[in-house]
Amino acid sequence: MAAMRAACIAAVLLCGTAPHAFAAQPPAPQDEFKPVGNNPAPEQIPAAPLLIGAYIVVLGGLFAYVLSLSRRLGAVQQDVQRLEGELKRRGRG
């Protein structure tokens, strides 16, 4: 009996929430990109700052990473050379 009641409650809850779940689904995606042609697209949110910002982020991020990598590599290679020199001196001594 308890199982029956639980099943009924679950069914009612499912029926009650399912339409909301489906209603919350996002609209269908755009599955094709088409050139604008002669009809310029309406601009509500200015695109240029977002576009320029995105390119600055990518190029700036890549540049910063290359710089960081070069510095780390340079520092480690310097340490390697220093220790190799020290090891040679000890070998001679």
Added chain:
Amino acid sequence: MPKWFTPAAILCGLMFVISPVLIARAPDESSMGMVYKIYYYHMPSAWMFLLAPLVCGVSSALFLARGRAEDDRRAWSAAELTVLFGALTLITGPLWARRAWGTWWVWDARLTSSLVGWMIGWAYLILRRYGGPGSDKLAAGVALFGAVNVPFIFISVNYWRTIHPPTTVVPKLPVDMGVPLWFCVFAFLLLFVLLMTMRLRLEEARTRLDALYVALDE
């Protein structure tokens, strides 16, 4: 560095200088206008963000199976690139979405799984840095999850309902939109190879440094 590194680096630099010209010449998209041009850097970044965890996962699997240090070094290098390209993808995507979708972020399968993949990359790096002894194998296990997540990220837009464009957009691109995209993809791929080479060299130098410290102590 290997002999091919400098010519490849020059070529890659030239490609990144030329790419904005090609992108500027590409036509605007009919419904999104010019903001869709973020796509030309967003998508190649995203592909490298998928490639890096695959390299990390395969290298980690090889490391767990064979125990060779070079596999571990490759995995560590790829994990760092996962975080780099993941950051670029997850920043440029919302900048595009703000104009195209009217919102910075939606919790759909693509964006959520991408965020999870990026956090797995961070988890790997944090484990390697602060995990102490044995963290190499623990991190390799984490990297396997990162690699398994990649196909999920890729197909998620085709299986779950989302406003993110599906993977079918790329083959349907007209030539004047497709040429700049593939140019950028090759530029990013070349950059990925160059960064992997540099990062691997750093790991090799660190290994050499550790060996030298041990030799000096003895």
